[in-house]
Every structure is written in C-alpha cells, then in structure tokens.
Amino acid sequence: MAATIRDVAKLSDVSVATVSRVINQISTVNPETQKRVKKAMEQLKYEPNLVAQGLASKKTQTIALILPNISNPFFSDIVRAVEDVAQSNGFTVILCNSDGLVSKEQSYIEVLRKKYIDGIVFASNTLRIEDIEQLKKDNISLVVLDYSSTMESCSIIRAKNREGARMAVSHLLEIGCKKIAHIYGPIGDQTAKNRLEGYEEMVHSFSWYSPTLLVPGHFTINGGFEATKMLLEKHPDVDGIFAGNDLMAVGVLKALHQMGKKIPEDLAVCGFDGIYLTEITQPELTTIAQPIYELGEKAAKILINKINGLLEEDNVYELDVTLIKRDSTIKAH
Amino acid sequence: MAATIRDVAKLSDVSVATVSRVINQISTVNPETQKRVKKAMEQLKYEPNLVAQGLASKKTQTIALILPNISNPFFSDIVRAVEDVAQSNGFTVILCNSDGLVSKEQSYIEVLRKKYIDGIVFASNTLRIEDIEQLKKDNISLVVLDYSSTMESCSIIRAKNREGARMAVSHLLEIGCKKIAHIYGPIGDQTAKNRLEGYEEMVHSFSWYSPTLLVPGHFTINGGFEATKMLLEKHPDVDGIFAGNDLMAVGVLKALHQMGKKIPEDLAVCGFDGIYLTEITQPELTTIAQPIYELGEKAAKILINKINGLLEEDNVYELDVTLIKRDSTIKAH
DNA sequence: AATTGCACTGAAACCGGTTACTTTAACTAA
DNA sequence: TTAGTTAAAGTAACCGGTTTCAGTGCAATT
Known part of the structure; x- marks a missing residue:
C-alpha cells in the first residue's frame, strides 16, 4: 500500500542506498540528486517505516x-x-x-x-x-x-530528601512545636529512609525524643490515617507531625479532623512531595515540595x-x- | 549476540519455517520435531525478536x-x-x-x-x-x-452522563434545595454538554429556573472556583450546586469556604466522576461516580x-x- | 494398481529498511 | 603523465522474522 524506499529509488532513478542516505542525512549526496529524491518522496507520500528502521x-x-x-x-x-x-x-x-x-x-x-x-x-x-x-x-x-x-x-x-526532612522539622520547631512525630514510608524504600534519617538527625538530641514517635504509614493515605490514630493514643501531647509524603499527610489530616483536633492550633502538619493534592485539603498542607x-x-x-x-x-x-x-x-x- | 531463528533451525536440524511454526503454534508440526525445536530454543535461550516479528x-x-x-x-x-x-x-x-x-x-x-x-x-x-x-x-x-x-x-x-446529571439534580432536590445552579465544562465537549442537558431537563420547568444559573467552569479546579464567585454574586440565594465534574466541585468547595459558607447547610454541592479526590476534600464530596x-x-x-x-x-x-x-x-x- | 488426501517439512521470497564494500569519474599533487 | 584522493552512487548482504508454494511419503479410496 504505502510507498517503500524501493519505490522512491525507482522513481528518482537512484539506488535504495542513496535514498536511505537522503533520509538519514548521511555523508555526501549530491544536492541535485537529493532534490530529485526528495521530490520523489513527496510525490509518493513516502514515509519511512519505523519498524523496518528499527529492525535494521x-x-x-x-x-x-x-x-x-x-x-x-x-x-x-x-x-x-x-x-x-x-x-x-x-x-x-x-x-x-x-x-x-x-x-x-x-x-x-x-x-x-x-x-x-x-x-x-x-x-x-x-x-x-x-x-x-x-x-x-x-x-x-x-x-x-x-x-x-x-x-x-x-x-x-x-x-534532596534528607535535607528536605530537616527543613520540615526545622520549620515545625520554628513555629513552636514541642513534640514532633514522624510518619515514615515503607521500610526498604531508600527515599523513605532518607527522610526518616533527616528527621532523626534533627530531633534525636531533644529530651522529648523517643523512637516511639516514629510510626509507619506506608506512603498511603490510609496508612497515614491509621498511623495518626495509633500515634495520638501513645503520645496525646504531640503537637507536630512530619509525614514522609503528602498522601500520608492527607491521612493525618483526615484522622485529626475526625478526632476533633484543630490544625494548626492543636497540631501542625507538614508533608513531603508537593503534589497538587496539598492545595485541595482543608486546611491546605504545608509541604516540602520536590520539583x-x-x-x-x-x-x-x-x-x-x-x-x-x-x-x-x-x-x-x-x-x-x-x-x-x-x-x-x-x-x- | 542473542540467538536467532536460524540458529535454532540449525541446531534442531529443521528449516526456519518449521521453527516459526513451532513458535506460533501453527498448523501441524510433528510432536517429535516440536520437541526437538523446543529443546534447541531452550538450549540457545532463544526469544523471538519482536521487532522482526512486527515487520513481517x-x-x-x-x-x-x-x-x-x-x-x-x-x-x-x-x-x-x-x-x-x-x-x-x-x-x-x-x-x-x-x-x-x-x-x-x-x-x-x-x-x-x-x-x-x-x-x-x-x-x-x-x-x-x-x-x-x-x-x-x-x-x-x-x-x-x-x-x-x-x-x-x-x-x-x-x-450515562445525562442520566447521571439527572440523578445529581434529583438528589439535590430531595435534600431540599430550592435553587440549583450548574457549572458546566468546555463547550464543544459532548460529555459536558450531555451533563448540562440532564440538568436542564430536570430544572427547566421550575419557576426559579433561569439560564443565568448556568456558569462555565472549564472542567478545572480554578474554573469551578471562579464560576462559584460569579454565580453567587448574581444569585446569592442559590442553595445547591451541581458541578459538571469533580475538579470543578473542588473549586466550588474552595470558593464557598473562602466566602464563609457552610456546606451543606448553606449550600449543597454535588460533583461528577467519582475520582478519589472527592474523599480528600473537607467536607467529602457527594458525586455521581462513573465506573x-x-x-x-x-x-x-x-x-x-x-x-x-x-x-x-x-x-x-x-x-x-x-x-x-x-x-x-x-x-x- | 492408480488415485487421492493428508501430515509434515523445506526452499525461497518477502517485510522495508541500513550499511559495508566496491566502483566510477573527476580532481589534485608530484 | 601517473599515482593518489575524494565525492557520489551502486551492489548486495543483512537485520530476524513470516508465509506461500511445492514436494515427499504414507494411508485410504475406488
């Protein structure tokens, strides 16, 4: 049906090799020959077959x-x-x-x-x-x-995951949080791990710090939701949560809302990623935005x-x- | 590098045609020959080249x-x-x-x-x-x-877009809405048009109905936001909004929130699509969910x-x- | 015994390109 | 004049499959 390279070669009276050269703008093809070939290609509405090209x-x-x-x-x-x-x-x-x-x-x-x-x-x-x-x-x-x-x-x-985590915690500290928890992503996930490490670096020297402030949230909305419930049961006095990603932060928000907590008055929340979801929640989410x-x-x-x-x-x-x-x-x- | 069909043919002492037949399970190949070919394929770790297959x-x-x-x-x-x-x-x-x-x-x-x-x-x-x-x-x-x-x-x-729109309006009526507006998607978009038509069918006979209750929102969050502001300026007494899709409904929520309206007490909102965003907003969004x-x-x-x-x-x-x-x-x- | 049909297989063309190698002619340097 | 380049183009192999057509041997039909 469609024209092939051989059709073009025949019509422009050159070899297929020359046509191929014109197509791929390779080496030296006489400008006049080139014109002839191009004209033939147009006439025949020739388009190189990408599968054949791929094979070759x-x-x-x-x-x-x-x-x-x-x-x-x-x-x-x-x-x-x-x-x-x-x-x-x-x-x-x-x-x-x-x-x-x-x-x-x-x-x-x-x-x-x-x-x-x-x-x-x-x-x-x-x-x-x-x-x-x-x-x-x-x-x-x-x-x-x-x-x-x-x-x-x-x-x-x-x-910069670790650095971002530090920024998040540092922001929470700045606004006056006295006890900050972290909800982290899947173990085995390096990204999650780096964010967790950033958090730890920032908080390990505080007297209020305890490893039980770390709760897994699997990087999902529901994970964040469950983690928050668990967390507040053990640590009712937490006033800042740094969620390892925005999805979990959404879950945090949902949980806090359900528990009647005021955000940010009772608890401040910061996410990570900067997906557009963070602009949709009520309140809108503070987050560490990746580009x-x-x-x-x-x-x-x-x-x-x-x-x-x-x-x-x-x-x-x-x-x-x-x-x-x-x-x-x-x-x- | 990788084995080709000819390698397999050679090793199993048959023609490439036969190998091809084995690969594609075509027609009748003697079970014993088949076994031989398959064994050769395994030995050579032969995998058909999909590009070549495509070309042929x-x-x-x-x-x-x-x-x-x-x-x-x-x-x-x-x-x-x-x-x-x-x-x-x-x-x-x-x-x-x-x-x-x-x-x-x-x-x-x-x-x-x-x-x-x-x-x-x-x-x-x-x-x-x-x-x-x-x-x-x-x-x-x-x-x-x-x-x-x-x-x-x-x-x-x-x-079923038209039917869905009717369901939305009918639901808003049921919960007691006295004046329902519709924010519609791009003109030229058939889906948007059908939803609009469904809305119109349900409301055109009411005395409160006016074409100015129809506002364009371009199927975007921001479009829904702007549309709501415009709408409530002209019709401060609207108490129900049917947004042509969920993204616009999110925009509606944001606008109403900014204006200090209570949802659903002052205004009820219904979207269309059933994307997961509707579970993230505060309040969660009523919607006509498509599968x-x-x-x-x-x-x-x-x-x-x-x-x-x-x-x-x-x-x-x-x-x-x-x-x-x-x-x-x-x-x- | 001759014919027909069927299961099985191979040879070779084909899909539509790329490219290594060769050839030809014109051009330069010695 | 002659060997050496070089630009331009052609020949044909190649990429790795599919498929048409033809051929063989053997059992079934008449």
Missing part, C-alpha cells in the same frame, strides 16, 4: 517508563514530564506499572528488550544490580529516578542524551526542595 | 492510549486500567498526551501508524471523522472513550478483541453511574 538499526526511538503505579499523583506528573521531553525529541514512551513487584518489572524488562527499546526511565525502588548489568549488555540506556543507593553504576535523579516535573524532565533529557551518545558518564543529580508554608502549620493572614 | 507480520502487540492530560486524575485511573488489560494480554501501551490539541493528536497518529501500532484507545473529544477513516484504512483498530456523538462508525465506551476503571478496562478489552479479530461490529457501550452521598450534601450521622 536496532534503534526504535522508543523509551519506557517503569513506575509503581500511575494512580499515584506524584508519578502522573513524572509521566507527563517524561512524555513531553520524549515527544519533543521524536521519542515515544511505553508506560509500565510495576506495583513495586520485582516479578512484574522483570517481565517488563524482558519484553522491552525484545522490542529493541532504546532506554528506560526507572522510577521505582526495586531495581536490581543484575538488571542494570543486563541492560548495559543489551545497550539499553538507563536512568533511575527517586532512588538512593551507594551503588552508582547508573545515572540517578533525585531530590516533580523537573525531576521527570531531567531524567528524560539525560536518558535521551545517553541514547544519542552525547553523554557517557553516570552521575547522581540531586535537585533542591523547597518549603511551602500553608495553613496546616501557620494561619495565613 | 505487521502486528506489534502494541496499543496506544491518547488522552488530553495524564495529570487529570480521571485519566490516570483510565491509564491504569488500560495498561492492566494490555499487560495481561501481552500488549504494551504507548501513552500520548494530546492536551486536547488536534495538531498533537495528528502527529501522534502519524507516528503510531509508522510504528505499526495495532490499535488505539482514544480518550479525547477531538477525534475527526477523517482520522477514523484513515485508521480503518491502515487496519488500526479504534475504541473511543468518554465520547458522545450521533456518528457511530467506531466503538464507543462511555458512562472509571471499568470504563478503561472495557475499552481495552474491546480494542484487543477487535485486534484479535474476535469482534467485528461497532457498538456503543454505556456504563451505569452511581450516586455517592457524602457530607457535601448530607451530614452523615
């Missing part, structure tokens, strides 16, 4: 984005950023929800490899070293997002640079976070 | 999902559903954010065609008939989501059936909506 060149202009769950608003912003960058560089993106399951990731990676994908943005905490090695062997570029590790055999983009879009953008840009051979070394990029003060810690005037 | 068969086991913006929580649930179904059927999904721009959609469709994509789930209101025809010609299956139109030359999945995941699921299933040739005719599927009563209309006890 082993480059498919496709990247994949692996993340736990797109329903998480943090990730949907990431997706948007990655897609934007990909799109404007002529790449297409395949989306993969792993649910944080190694098995799912495994099977995705496998099929992606068989599809000659050019690179992967990996926004998940479950990447294994073997996988990294395997991908390298298959010449699939890799950028890891929101991941901490001492091992750095690949490029990593993340926000979410920029994280995704940077990850995609670096990945594409690697794919295009413009970047060799593997670096760790740590983006700054910012404290956004809202009504959950200070009443705006 | 013009089937790539890939579908695309075109939607306005993944950041919209409604769509992120859709994505999740589509991806789940695709995944479990051996398909991979390419995500395309169109921002509702015909130009972007156009360029996506073009590149998708060149990639031999098998089908498209189109979750946007801007589809043009020419595109539908073109896709048909290229043998690319199509399912349209959340789209209304008299033209039905393709399969359409949507919720969002099911919409995406159904769309993907139908698409894949069409791709696999199991489904020929084009149907319109209308899924039921349900009223979820929450504190923005009735105080729970």
Whole structure:
C-alpha cells in the first residue's frame, strides 16, 4: 500500500542506498540528486517505516517508563514530564506499572528488550544490580529516578530528601512545636529512609525524643490515617507531625479532623512531595515540595542524551526542595 | 549476540519455517520435531525478536492510549486500567498526551501508524471523522472513550452522563434545595454538554429556573472556583450546586469556604466522576461516580478483541453511574 | 494398481529498511 | 603523465522474522 524506499529509488532513478542516505542525512549526496529524491518522496507520500528502521538499526526511538503505579499523583506528573521531553525529541514512551513487584518489572524488562527499546526511565525502588548489568549488555540506556543507593553504576535523579526532612522539622520547631512525630514510608524504600534519617538527625538530641514517635504509614493515605490514630493514643501531647509524603499527610489530616483536633492550633502538619493534592485539603498542607516535573524532565533529557551518545558518564543529580508554608502549620493572614 | 531463528533451525536440524511454526503454534508440526525445536530454543535461550516479528507480520502487540492530560486524575485511573488489560494480554501501551490539541493528536497518529501500532484507545473529544477513516484504512483498530456523538462508525465506551446529571439534580432536590445552579465544562465537549442537558431537563420547568444559573467552569479546579464567585454574586440565594465534574466541585468547595459558607447547610454541592479526590476534600464530596476503571478496562478489552479479530461490529457501550452521598450534601450521622 | 488426501517439512521470497564494500569519474599533487 | 584522493552512487548482504508454494511419503479410496 504505502510507498517503500524501493519505490522512491525507482522513481528518482537512484539506488535504495542513496535514498536511505537522503533520509538519514548521511555523508555526501549530491544536492541535485537529493532534490530529485526528495521530490520523489513527496510525490509518493513516502514515509519511512519505523519498524523496518528499527529492525535494521536496532534503534526504535522508543523509551519506557517503569513506575509503581500511575494512580499515584506524584508519578502522573513524572509521566507527563517524561512524555513531553520524549515527544519533543521524536521519542515515544511505553508506560509500565510495576506495583513495586520485582516479578512484574522483570517481565517488563524482558519484553522491552525484545522490542529493541532504546532506554528506560526507572522510577521505582526495586531495581536490581543484575538488571542494570543486563541492560548495559543489551545497550539499553538507563536512568533511575527517586532512588538512593551507594551503588552508582547508573545515572540517578533525585531530590534532596534528607535535607528536605530537616527543613520540615526545622520549620515545625520554628513555629513552636514541642513534640514532633514522624510518619515514615515503607521500610526498604531508600527515599523513605532518607527522610526518616533527616528527621532523626534533627530531633534525636531533644529530651522529648523517643523512637516511639516514629510510626509507619506506608506512603498511603490510609496508612497515614491509621498511623495518626495509633500515634495520638501513645503520645496525646504531640503537637507536630512530619509525614514522609503528602498522601500520608492527607491521612493525618483526615484522622485529626475526625478526632476533633484543630490544625494548626492543636497540631501542625507538614508533608513531603508537593503534589497538587496539598492545595485541595482543608486546611491546605504545608509541604516540602520536590520539583516533580523537573525531576521527570531531567531524567528524560539525560536518558535521551545517553541514547544519542552525547553523554557517557553516570552521575547522581540531586535537585533542591523547597518549603511551602500553608495553613496546616501557620494561619495565613 | 542473542540467538536467532536460524540458529535454532540449525541446531534442531529443521528449516526456519518449521521453527516459526513451532513458535506460533501453527498448523501441524510433528510432536517429535516440536520437541526437538523446543529443546534447541531452550538450549540457545532463544526469544523471538519482536521487532522482526512486527515487520513481517505487521502486528506489534502494541496499543496506544491518547488522552488530553495524564495529570487529570480521571485519566490516570483510565491509564491504569488500560495498561492492566494490555499487560495481561501481552500488549504494551504507548501513552500520548494530546492536551486536547488536534495538531498533537495528528502527529501522534502519524507516528503510531509508522510504528505499526495495532490499535488505539482514544480518550479525547477531538477525534475527526477523517482520522477514523484513515485508521480503518491502515487496519488500526479504534475504541473511543468518554465520547458522545450521533456518528457511530467506531466503538464507543462511555458512562450515562445525562442520566447521571439527572440523578445529581434529583438528589439535590430531595435534600431540599430550592435553587440549583450548574457549572458546566468546555463547550464543544459532548460529555459536558450531555451533563448540562440532564440538568436542564430536570430544572427547566421550575419557576426559579433561569439560564443565568448556568456558569462555565472549564472542567478545572480554578474554573469551578471562579464560576462559584460569579454565580453567587448574581444569585446569592442559590442553595445547591451541581458541578459538571469533580475538579470543578473542588473549586466550588474552595470558593464557598473562602466566602464563609457552610456546606451543606448553606449550600449543597454535588460533583461528577467519582475520582478519589472527592474523599480528600473537607467536607467529602457527594458525586455521581462513573465506573472509571471499568470504563478503561472495557475499552481495552474491546480494542484487543477487535485486534484479535474476535469482534467485528461497532457498538456503543454505556456504563451505569452511581450516586455517592457524602457530607457535601448530607451530614452523615 | 492408480488415485487421492493428508501430515509434515523445506526452499525461497518477502517485510522495508541500513550499511559495508566496491566502483566510477573527476580532481589534485608530484 | 601517473599515482593518489575524494565525492557520489551502486551492489548486495543483512537485520530476524513470516508465509506461500511445492514436494515427499504414507494411508485410504475406488
């Protein structure tokens, strides 16, 4: 149906090799010949077949984005950023929800490899070293997002989690909190761990500090909700809560509301991430905002640079976070 | 590097055709030959190259999902559903954010065609008939989501928008509202139009009804916010607002809160969609819930059936909506 | 015994590109 | 004049599969 490279070659009276050269703007093709070929391409409405190109060149202009769950608003912003960058560089993106399951990731990676994908943005905490090695062997570029590790055999983009946590606690202290608790994310998740460490660094020397001020909330709304109930049972005098992410902070808010606590008068709440949800709650949430879009953008840009051979070394990029003060810690005037 | 079909053929001492037959479980291959081939495949860790398969068969086991913006929580649930179904059927999904721009959609469709994509789930209101025809010609299956139109030359999945709107208004009437306004979505958007029509049908015969009770809110939080301010200036006695989607309803809540109105005592609010945001607001939002995941699921299933040739005719599927009563209309006890 | 049908398999064309290698002709340097 | 470049283009192998068509051997039919 559609015209092929051979049709173009025939019509412009050159070999397919020459047509291919024109398409890929390779080496030296006589300007006049070039014109003839281009004219033929137009006449036939020729468009290179990307699958054939992929087979021959082993480059498919496709990247994949692996993340736990797109329903998480943090990730949907990431997706948007990655897609934007990909799109404007002529790449297409395949989306993969792993649910944080190694098995799912495994099977995705496998099929992606068989599809000659050019690179992967990996926004998940479950990447294994073997996988990294395997991908390298298959010449699939890799950028890891929101991941901490001492091992750095690949490029990593993340926000300053520990520093952000310190900022959060420091803000709570500033507004006068006398006993600050922390609700933390999944153990095993490096991001959650770094935030917890930041909290600990700030509070461990206070006389009121006790490890029982640490409660797990699994990075979910409901987790934050349950954690708050548990926490206030043990420590009714807590007057500040630093939640390890915004979703849990929402849960905190819900719980406090249900318990009839006033925010921020009785208890101040600070989240982490800066997803748009924080503007929707009542009161609006103070949070440590990551530059979410920029994280995704940077990850995609670096990945594409690697794919295009413009970047060799593997670096760790740590983006700054910012404290956004809202009504959950200070009443705006 | 990796083993090819010819390696397998050589090792198992058959032709590549036979190996291909084993791979695709086609026709009759002698069980013993089959065993030999399979053993060779295992020995060589052979995995068919999907790009080559795609080129030869013009089937790539890939579908695309075109939607306005993944950041919209409604769509992120859709994505999740589509991806789940695709995944479990051996398909991979390419995500395309169109921002509702015909130009972007156009360029996506073009590149998708060149990639031999098998089908498209189109979750946007801007589809043009020419595109539908073109896709048909290229043998690319199509399912349209959340789209209304008299033209039905393709399969359409949507919720009962008009009926849902009627349910919303009817609920507001039941709880005693005496003057109900409607904030509607973008003109030109069929979904928004149908909801508006449902509202009108329910209220046009009341003496209090006036077309000025209709205010545009663009399906965004901020749009709902502005609309509410405008509305209450003109109609301070409105005591019920039906927002055309949940995002606008959130905006309504924010505006009312700012104006010091009590919800639902002074004003009752009902949204539409049933995104999880409605459980996060204070008060929680009454809404007409669409079965969002099911919409995406159904769309993907139908698409894949069409791709696999199991489904020929084009149907319109209308899924039921349900009223979820929450504190923005009735105080729970 | 000749014919037909069927199960099984192979040869080779094909999908639509890329690219290593070669050839040709014109151009430069010695 | 002659060898050495170089720009421009062609030939054909190659990427790794699918599929059409043809052929073989053997059992069933007449």
